[in-house]
Amino acid sequence: MFNKILIANRGEIAIRIMRACKELVIKTVAVYSDADKNSQHVQFADEAFYLGDSAPKESYLNIDKLINAAIQTGADAIHPGYGFLSENASFASAVDSAHVTFIGPSSDSIRAMGDKAESKVLMKKAGVPTVPGFEGLESEKDFEKAAKEIGYPVLVKAAAGGGGKGMRVVNEESELSEAIQAAKREALNSFGDERLLIEKYIADGHHIEIQVFGDKHGNLIHLFERECSVQRRHQKIIEESPSPLLTPEIRNQMGEAAVKAAKAVNYFNAGTIEFIFNPSDSTFYFLEMNTRLQVEHPVTELVAGIDLAQWQIRIAAGEKFPFNQSDFMQRGHAIECRIYAEDPSNGFLPSIGKLLQFIEPHGPGIRVDSGFAKGDEVTHFYDPLLAKLIVYAENRETAIQKMQNALKDFIVHGVVTNIDYMQAVLSHEDFAKGKISTRWVERNFSDWQPAKTEIESLISASLADLIFVNQKSKNENETDPFNPWKKINNFRN
Ligand code: MV4
Numbered sequence: 457m458f459n460k461i462l463i464a465n466r467g468e469i470a471i472r473i474m475r476a477c478k479e480l481v482i483k484t485v486a487v488y489s490d491a492d493k494n495s496q497h498v499q500f501a502d503e504a505f506y507l508g509d510s511a512p513k514e515s516y517l518n519i520d521k522l523i524n525a526a527i528q529t530g531a532d533a534i535h536p537g538y539g540f541l542s543e544n545a546s547f548a549s550a551v552d553s554a555h556v557t558f559i560g561p562s563s564d565s566i567r568a569m570g571d572k573a574e575s576k577v578l579m580k581k582a583g584v585p586t587v588p589g590f591e592g593l594e595s596e597k598d599f600e601k602a603a604k605e606i607g608y609p610v611l612v613k614a615a616a617g618g619g620g621k622g623m624r625v626v627n628e629e630s631e632l633s634e635a636i637q638a639a640k641r642e643a644l645n646s647f648g649d650e651r652l653l654i655e656k657y658i659a660d661g662h663h664i665e666i667q668v669f670g671d672k673h674g675n676l677i678h679l680f681e682r683e684c685s686v687q688r689r690h691q692k693i694i695e696e697s698p699s700p701l702l703t704p705e706i707r708n709q710m711g712e713a714a715v716k717a718a719k720a721v722n723y724f725n726a727g728t729i730e731f732i733f734n735p736s737d738s739t740f741y742f743l744e745m746n747t748r749l750q751v752e753h754p755v756t757e758l759v760a761g762i763d764l765a766q767w768q769i770r771i772a773a774g775e776k777f778p779f780n781q782s783d784f785m786q787r788g789h790a791i792e793c794r795i796y797a798e799d800p801s802n803g804f805l806p807s808i809g810k811l812l813q814f815i816e817p818h819g820p821g822i823r824v825d826s827g828f829a830k831g832d833e834v835t836h837f838y839d840p841l842l843a844k845l846i847v848y849a850e851n852r853e854t855a856i857q858k859m860q861n862a863l864k865d866f867i868v869h870g871v872v873t874n875i876d877y878m879q880a881v882l883s884h885e886d887f888a889k890g891k892i893s894t895r896w897v898e899r900n901f902s903d904w905q906p907a908k909t910e911i912e913s914l915i916s917a918s919l920a921d922l923i924f925v926n927q928k929s930k931n932e933n934e935t936d937p938f939n940p941w942k943k944i945n946n947f948r949n
Contacts, residue, residue, distance in 0.1 A: 457773050458482050458533045458557070462526045463501070465537030466516060467827030468843060469751075470497035473535045476765035485529045487522065489515035491835045496827055505529055510837045516540045519547050523554045533557040533772060539839065542748040545570060559772040561747050565721045569745040573615035573653050579742045582720035584713050587732065587741040589655025591615060599636055599654055600629065606656050612636055614643035615651035618744050620690030622646060625657050660893040661732040663687065664699050664740070666714035667756045669767065670724045671777040678711040679760040680786050682728075682752055685892045686881065688804070693874070693897065694881065695752035696791040697759045699733075700852060700890025706738055717742060725771060726753070726764050735893075751794070751844065754825060758790035758848040789855040790848045793878050795866065797840040800877035801905050806840040809833070812870035814842075817862040821848045821855075834871050842873065852890070856882060876906050 486501030614622030622643035670676030826843035
């Protein structure tokens with residue numbers, strides 16, 4: 457087993473991984489940038505190593521600095537978390553070359569799944585259902601012919617990409633040429649690669665993903681699904697397990713397809729197979745594989761009863777995974793809400809500033825994976841995720857109710873958050889019915905505005921703010937003058 461692990465990440469996921477390390481009696485090294493000098497993940501670690509400037513390129517994305525940090529601190533493994541370098545095959549290789557263990561899959565698995573066109577071909581060969589379509593086309597004539605054969609609406613996607621970048625829905629032939637040009641441009645900008653693929657557009661599909669987990673001895677199982685259809689601009693907001701839509705038969709088929717997909721790239725560690733599920737005929741298709749521990753892993757941990765972060769570390773150290781598929785079942789229902797410092801009534805722009813108040817909810821079945829505390833600064837350098845609020849209850853209905861109560865008890869002042877927006881989404885009758893397709897949020901909540909706040913809440917918020925503003929340094933007051941009206945407007949967000 458490892459003696460010391462360096463966590464090449466920040467915020468809530470760095471802390472989540474450090475907790476797993478501590479439970480396995482492994483020492484932890486945090487890395488940090490200028491902006492993160494006083495952040496929670498640095499305070500939580502046994503030791504901390506300074507990387508450099510706040511810009512990700514100078515810190516959390518800098519391969520040389522991270523490997524140097526591991527060597528300097530004597531860490532024998534690196535956990536990449538999610539985002540940053542977690543799906544960078546060169547990073548995984550560089551870590552191996554430095555005789556440090558990368559806590560994740562092999563660089564070959566990462567590479568094979570990184571290219572969406574290549575991975576799609578690989579999946580077809582392995583017998584995993586993929587969306588009808590074509591890859592490797594070049595001329596507009598070929599695209600036109602392909603689209604006709606597939607039948608409109610079609611989707612053009614960046615082959616190098618993923619995550620919705622360089623993606624265009626095309627409803628009819630007259631829109632095709634322009635969509636190809638736009639998608640190519642975006643793909644070139646984002647990935648330096650303008651190759652596109654074209655496929656049938658599954659309108660009103662559900663984004664359902666299967667968690668897989670494997671060791672280095674060829675054991676690989678799935679841990680059921682997460683329903684992630686509540687998204688805006690390819691940013692997930694709410695995730696849950698089980699999916700309110702799947703029958704036991706479809707769940708089994710999807711699970712088996714996911715295991716097949718992962719085995720085709722000799723996968724080990726935690727991974728996720730994304731599917732698009734068409735509820736009108738119960739078909740599902742492979743979209744992409746994420747070769748990392750995902751943001752939403754806690755919902756699987758709760759319903760499947762496993763600590764994924766701990767097992768990632770154990771199997772990276774070479775341990776055999778001691779469980780079979782039949783050892784797992786889904787029990788109860790888990791929901792996760794991502795609490796962001798962003799303004800839903802202003803285009804979801806990140807909201808930066810000092811957390812004048814930050815009170816997390818507590819209670820049975822409530823889990824908060826958080827990277828912030830009262831007094832911390834939210835900066836513009838990184839993703840504005842403040843915390844993940846996860847609830848677990850015996851069924852979906854009680855879980856929704858628990859989440860609504862927990863959201864009410866989550867108090868954040870100083871920055872605007874999406875808490876009230878989330879409350880509105882959860883209270884919608886469509887959500888109660890589980891009828892949420894990938895386009896639902898954008899259709900129903902695009903013009904959402906916060907309700908007027910209650911007077912006693914305004915008073916308590918203002919008092920909390922005043923007490924904190926008085927403690928602010930003179931310097932900070934100069935650059936960020938106290939504006940009571942702004943604070944009041946921000947209240948309860
Ligand atoms: C699709 C799709 C429907 N049909 N592919 C989005 C990001 C990447 N993981 C693949 N994605 C999708 N691919 C086909 N053939 C639907 C999505 C999709 C989506 C599309 C539009 C708006 C929101 C979405 C959320 C999740 C998935």
